[in-house]
Amino acid sequence: MEVFKADVAIVGAGGGGLRAAIAVAEADPTLKIALISKVLPMRSHTVAAEGGAAAVTRPDDSLDHHFNDTVGGGDWLCEQDVVEYFVEHAHEEMVQMEHWGCPWSRKEDGHANVRPFGGMKIERTWFAADKTGFHMLHTLFQTSIKYPSIKRFDEYFCSDLMVEDGRCQGVLAIEIATGEFTLIQAKAVILATGGAGRVFRENTNGGIVTGDGMALAYRHGVPLRDMEFMQYHPTCMPRTGLLFTEACRGEGGLLLNKDGYRYLQDYGLGPAEDKPRNKFMELGPRDRLSQAFWHEQQKGRTIQGPFGSVVNLDLRHLGEAYLRERLPQIYELAEEFMGIDPAHTPVPVVPGVHYTMGGILADGKTASSLPGLYSVGECSSVGIHGANRLGSNSLTELIVFGKVAGVEAAKFAKSVSISNPGAIQKQAEAAQARALGVVNKSNGTERMAVLRNEMAQSMEDGCGIYRLGTTMQATCDKIDELRQRYKNLKLEDKSKVYNTEWLLGIELGYLLEVAQVIVYSAINRKESRGSHQRLDGFEERDDVKYLKHSLAYYTGDGAPRIEYGDVKITKSKPGTRAYGAAGVKADADRHAEGADNG
Amino acid sequence: MADTEKIIEIQVLRYRPEQDKEPVLQSFKVPFTDDMSVLQGLQYIKDFLDGTLSFRWSCRMAICGSCGMMVDGKPKLSCKTFLREYYPQGLRVDALAHLPIERDLMVSVEDFVTKLESIKPYIIPKEPRTLEQGEYLQTPQQRDMYEQFSSCINCMLCYAACPQYGLNPSFTGPGILALMHRYNADSRDGGQAERNELGYADEGYWGCTAVGYCSEVCPKGVDPANAINQNKMASAINYFTRFITPGGAEK
Amino acid sequence: MSARRPYVRSMDGWWKRDAYFISYMAREVTAVFVALYAIVLLFGVVRLSQGEAAFNGWLQYLTTPWMKVFHLIVLAVFCYHTWSWFNIMPKTMPIIFFGGKRLQPGTITGTGLVASVVACLAVLLIVRGMS
Numbered sequence: 001m002e003v004f005k006a007d008v009a010i011v012g013a014g015g016g017g018l019r020a021a022i023a024v025a026e027a028d029p030t031l032k033i034a035l036i037s038k039v040l041p042m043r044s045h046t047v048a049a050e051g052g053a054a055a056v057t058r059p060d061d062s063l064d065h066h067f068n069d070t071v072g073g074g075d076w077l078c079e080q081d082v083v084e085y086f087v088e089h090a091h092e093e094m095v096q097m098e099h100w101g102c103p104w105s106r107k108e109d110g111h112a113n114v115r116p117f118g119g120m121k122i123e124r125t126w127f128a129a130d131k132t133g134f135h136m137l138h139t140l141f142q143t144s145i146k147y148p149s150i151k152r153f154d155e156y157f158c159s160d161l162m163v164e165d166g167r168c169q170g171v172l173a174i175e176i177a178t179g180e181f182t183l184i185q186a187k188a189v190i191l192a193t194g195g196a197g198r199v200f201r202e203n204t205n206g207g208i209v210t211g212d213g214m215a216l217a218y219r220h221g222v223p224l225r226d227m228e229f230m231q232y233h234p235t236c237m238p239r240t241g242l243l244f245t246e247a248c249r250g251e252g253g254l255l256l257n258k259d260g261y262r263y264l265q266d267y268g269l270g271p272a273e274d275k276p277r278n279k280f281m282e283l284g285p286r287d288r289l290s291q292a293f294w295h296e297q298q299k300g301r302t303i304q305g306p307f308g309s310v311v312n313l314d315l316r317h318l319g320e321a322y323l324r325e326r327l328p329q330i331y332e333l334a335e336e337f338m339g340i341d342p343a344h345t346p347v348p349v350v351p352g353v354h355y356t357m358g359g360i361l362a363d364g365k366t367a368s369s370l371p372g373l374y375s376v377g378e379c380s381s382v383g384i385h386g387a388n389r390l391g392s393n394s395l396t397e398l399i400v401f402g403k404v405a406g407v408e409a410a411k412f413a414k415s416v417s418i419s420n421p422g423a424i425q426k427q428a429e430a431a432q433a434r435a436l437g438v439v440n441k442s443n444g445t446e447r448m449a450v451l452r453n454e455m456a457q458s459m460e461d462g463c464g465i466y467r468l469g470t471t472m473q474a475t476c477d478k479i480d481e482l483r484q485r486y487k488n489l490k491l492e493d494k495s496k497v498y499n500t501e502w503l504l505g506i507e508l509g510y511l512l513e514v515a516q517v518i519v520y521s522a523i524n525r526k527e528s529r530g531s532h533q534r535l536d537g538f539e540e541r542d543d544v545k546y547l548k549h550s551l552a553y554y555t556g557d558g559a560p561r562i563e564y565g566d567v568k569i570t571k572s573k574p575g576t577r578a579y580g581a582a583g584v585k586a587d588a589d590r591h592a593e594g595a596d597n598g
Numbered sequence: 599m600a601d602t603e604k605i606i607e608i609q610v611l612r613y614r615p616e617q618d619k620e621p622v623l624q625s626f627k628v629p630f631t632d633d634m635s636v637l638q639g640l641q642y643i644k645d646f647l648d649g650t651l652s653f654r655w656s657c658r659m660a661i662c663g664s665c666g667m668m669v670d671g672k673p674k675l676s677c678k679t680f681l682r683e684y685y686p687q688g689l690r691v692d693a694l695a696h697l698p699i700e701r702d703l704m705v706s707v708e709d710f711v712t713k714l715e716s717i718k719p720y721i722i723p724k725e726p727r728t729l730e731q732g733e734y735l736q737t738p739q740q741r742d743m744y745e746q747f748s749s750c751i752n753c754m755l756c757y758a759a760c761p762q763y764g765l766n767p768s769f770t771g772p773g774i775l776a777l778m779h780r781y782n783a784d785s786r787d788g789g790q791a792e793r794n795e796l797g798y799a800d801e802g803y804w805g806c807t808a809v810g811y812c813s814e815v816c817p818k819g820v821d822p823a824n825a826i827n828q829n830k831m832a833s834a835i836n837y838f839t840r841f842i843t844p845g846g847a848e849k
Numbered sequence: 850m851s852a853r854r855p856y857v858r859s860m861d862g863w864w865k866r867d868a869y870f871i872s873y874m875a876r877e878v879t880a881v882f883v884a885l886y887a888i889v890l891l892f893g894v895v896r897l898s899q900g901e902a903a904f905n906g907w908l909q910y911l912t913t914p915w916m917k918v919f920h921l922i923v924l925a926v927f928c929y930h931t932w933s934w935f936n937i938m939p940k941t942m943p944i945i946f947f948g949g950k951r952l953q954p955g956t957i958t959g960t961g962l963v964a965s966v967v968a969c970l971a972v973l974l975i976v977r978g979m980s
Contacts, residue, residue: 040664699858764863
């Protein structure tokens with residue numbers, strides 16, 4: 001087995017991983033960085049983010065506004081000290097991206113432009129047309145090439161973490177091109193592997209978003225926090241789940257039911273006005289909009305047709321020229337995938353799974369409970385999203401906390417040395433045998449696609465926009481069963497060169513464990529909060545019992561053990577979460593009581 | 599979007615280096631609906647007919663650049679090419695032309711990545727600026743000068759469309775030269791002189807004979823042929839003037 | 850030991866693989882005809898230097914049936930040549946803004962084609978006027 005000795009190993013080369021790598025390289029150019037990614041960095045799923053990245057920019061905005069929007073948007077399940085750090089450092093990171101060449105959209109005077117986004121009181125979303133994630137990812141990737149200390153392992157698949165002496169000391173990776181294993185020793189490891197949206201059926205995520213880092217950390221005893229909170233994005237393409245960015249609504253797009261009625265006004269988001277107004281109607285938060293869709297469907301007010309049961313996203317009034325400038329990719333998706341010209345026909349949309357709010361437990365400096373292990377981005381739960389993430393906070397999270405992770409990991413790496421390399425080597429050999437076991441099994445009977453489809457369907461049934469104890473229990477049982485059947489997985493491909501079936505097999509193992517964490521965390525949370533909404537007697541938020549983070553611990557073959565941890569409250573006491581006119585009133589009441597911080 | 603299931607024949611050029619001496623065609627019958635992409639057809643094959651078929655894919659929405667392949671001889675992103683367009687005659691799928699096949703529909707990407715790394719694809723500031731000074735000012739029109747060239751998703755369709763690259767793989771090639779131009783044309787950048795050494799070399803702009811097919815197949819409207827050919831004039835002027843400027847010829 | 854064995858496909862007959870390549874090769878071949886016709890004209894200049902009789906002989910030769918056929922072919926080839934080069938011309942020019950709007954490739958090609966037609970007509974009129 002090849003051995004590579006690094007100071008810091010980073011798993012995942014999307015926005016978070018790349019930003020962290022650059023931060024390590026800038027913190028100390030003598031530190032050797034191994035950047036491991038199962039795809040070429042520019043394929044990472046950051047690429048698909050569309051709308052933008054939030055940072056307080058305008059003179060009429062303030063850090064407190066961004067803080068309040070984020071904490072309220074997260075239904076007070078956010079770590080408030082971490083949110084404070086986040087909003088304070090967002091703007092400088094946007095400027096840093098600009099200096100590195102990110103093609104932010106501009107105002108006529110040459111300054112970066114900002115656009116409105118759901119749940120945000122003031123316009124603060126920096127954007128590069130509707131390909132913000134794409135541009136940020138390519139900018140970071142191309143900038144990373146400047147730093148000779150970053151050694152990339154492109155198309156290397158991470159199959160395990162090396163934990164010795166009670167700390168993380170490296171990773172084991174498979175070179176996809178050859179099927180050979182490389183042990184990457186490292187004094188600190190950063191996981192930046194993205195979310196786990198592929199556990200669901202209809203989702204906006206790329207095929208690579210399989211919860212790898214979450215499952216790896218979890219298997220080594222690090223808890224996964226708040227995993228029951230899965231974000232449904234309200235405007236996705238029916239059947240494929242592809243995303244129509246929230247910027248569609250930020251730019252003035254309307255949501256209409258089968259009567260052409262702006263139904264959001266019936267769900268506490270109104271009144272409907274002609275002009276878009278921040279935190280009203282279409283600019284409400286994602287959880288509320290997805291829930292409103294569900295209710296419309298129950299009432300039979302969605303549109304039935306060739307695309308299934310949908311509502312319309314109406315962009316016609318914005319005109320072709322404006323749409324081509326501000327939402328070119330959306331235009332292209334509608335035209336090419338659906339045969340619809342959005343300047344002339346409303347676009348049918350449905351909610352789809354989009355984002356994993358929870359993740360690997362991390363403190364405000366991205367450190368996990370396992371020394372030497374850090375995490376950043378969607379795989380991580382650093383605590384800013386709470387029970388519902390606001391659109392445009394996640395791209396900002398990547399660069400703000402990517403930098404923190406890099407700086408912290410560099411500091412840690414300089415304070416320790418690799419202990420017991422012999423034992424690590426042994427561990428790597430054992431991990432190699434386990435990974436090969438997935439492919440070398442000769443008596444398997446279970447077809448991978450069948451297991452994957454059953455998992456995705458069951459997760460959609462049990463952990464959808466609204467949840468019931470009974471269906472969640474059925475999903476718990478199903479996932480338990482699938483984890484058993486997974487042991488009997490049958491793979492046809494026994495080759496070594498680019499054996500993608502093997503990797504999909506390992507990924508399915510990751511997916512099933514993360515799925516199990518999601519559904520067990522969900523069934524145990526007997527309240528409704530943010531994106532976790534129940535209809536079986538727990539319709540209200542219960543701050544007495546559940547103003548708590550759920551923490552899922554690995555127990556081997558069985559179901560996860562669910563524990564609860566405190567939520568850090570600094571300056572915003574939990575209040576009524578309201579939008580539209582009701583939101584304005586709630587804000588005024590809070591202000592009068594002094595419960596807010598503004 | 600009709601739900602009625604039809605059957606389409608997909609021929610795939612297979613190459614498994616551990617068992618095939620050279621690529622061989624294999625045919626699959628795939629049930630499909632009108633909204634299914636070629637990529638989804640291949641996924642069906644992998645899921646239910648032959649788990650050994652290998653190809654790259656991820657985002658499904660034409661932005662990650664993974665799933666480029668030859669569909670009936672044309673370089674395409676398989677995620678936004680639809681099976682219905684090839685019905686009832688069927689279709690043939692090959693790995694991207696002009697690039698070595700690693701396995702099945704997966705090509706070698708090393709040459710592309712090495713070239714990408716070689717052209718200094720990052721801002722070399724014209725005027726350094728601290729974070730406290732805020733962003734560089736750049737008008738929408740200045741942004742328009744490079745924006746389209748920054749839209750390259752590195753899918754390599756243009757390499758599969760470029761016979762010059764196929765004939766001579768040392769040619770830097772359309773996508774990477776477009777990326778080089780993207781930085782040169784950025785008002786914040788001052789690194790053009792450094793990059794020109796590569797652009798003006800034989801493997802640079804002059805490796806292009808203006809076939810123009812690269813721009814035709816580009817799924818993102820980057821127009822690499824334009825990025826390359828608009829630099830030939832400057833390169834030619836540089837070539838001749840260096841003989842008349844003092845000390846220029848030694849460069 | 851790596852089991853990788855990248856397979857490089859042959860480029861033989863590459864230009865026949867795609868209609869786009871055929872039209873590209875056709876554009877390149879038209880350059881040969883341009884060169885050929887330049888030789889014909891050059892020959893006329895040489896004959897002119899040899900005196901009036903020699904030049905008239907050359908003119909006479911141009912009116913033979915074979916040369917008429919040759920001219921017709923050359924005319925067709927030149928038309929394709931002109932069209933194909935103006936068609937690629939937008940790719941050779943930097944991005945141009947005109948009145949705040951970006952100049953479209955079609956405009957550049959169209960302007961070029963119109964200019965060449967006008968130039969031809971002008972030459973034709975001048976020649977007619979002289980003879």
